[in-house]
Amino acid sequence: MLSKTMVDALNEQIKVEFESSNIYLQMAAWAAWKGYEGAEAFLRAHSEEERMHMMKLFGYVGETGSLAVISAMEQPKSEFDSLASMFKQILEHERFVTGRINKLVELAYEEKDYSTLNFLQWYVAEQHEEETLFSSLLDKIELIGHDGRGLYLIDRELGKQAAAHAAGGE
Numbered sequence: 001m002l003s004k005t006m007v008d009a010l011n012e013q014i015k016v017e018f019e020s021s022n023i024y025l026q027m028a029a030w031a032a033w034k035g036y037e038g039a040e041a042f043l044r045a046h047s048e049e050e051r052m053h054m055m056k057l058f059g060y061v062g063e064t065g066s067l068a069v070i071s072a073m074e075q076p077k078s079e080f081d082s083l084a085s086m087f088k089q090i091l092e093h094e095r096f097v098t099g100r101i102n103k104l105v106e107l108a109y110e111e112k113d114y115s116t117l118n119f120l121q122w123y124v125a126e127q128h129e130e131e132t133l134f135s136s137l138l139d140k141i142e143l144i145g146h147d148g149r150g151l152y153l154i155d156r157e158l159g160k161q162a163a164a165h166a167a168g169g170e
């Protein structure tokens with residue numbers, strides 16, 4: 001049985017993951033609107049991944065006999081200056097999510113809630129992976145993606161990553 005503080009914190013994280021999914025879906029719409037097909041596919045896939053992160057939490061809260069609660073969500077931003085600035089915002093957002101996961105881990109330690117601590121390890125590893133992915137993509141965009149040809153290459157790379165992701169099934 002989880003403490004009320006822990007259930008509230010996990011429900012808050014359900015909101016964060018759901019919002020992340022919406023943020024990336026809205027970004028996919030912007031990318032499609034601007035003609036970045038690769039970025040659109042990449043962001044759609046990432047939006048699905050965030051939904052899976054949310055569902056994992058939703059499942060865990062339910063399994064422990066507590067009530068998962070879906071809260072009202074912030075409307076995501078729908079316009080961006082450029083692909084580079086959008087990816088900068090993604091990296092910042094992922095750093096924010098890492099901070100939230102770290103707070104949950106601290107709470108689980110404080111409460112000696114070893115089940116939740118174990119459950120959260122998956123998110124700790126996932127955040128490390130995502131920050132690494134987005135910071136390397138941002139480096140590439142900043143290196144080659146500012147003119148038409150560079151943007152074309154970046155968009156193609158994002159499309160390849162989305163296809164590899166779909167083939168890998170994760």
Ligand code: OFO
Binds near residue numbers: 050
């Ligand atoms: Fe991309 O963040 Fe979920 O966990």
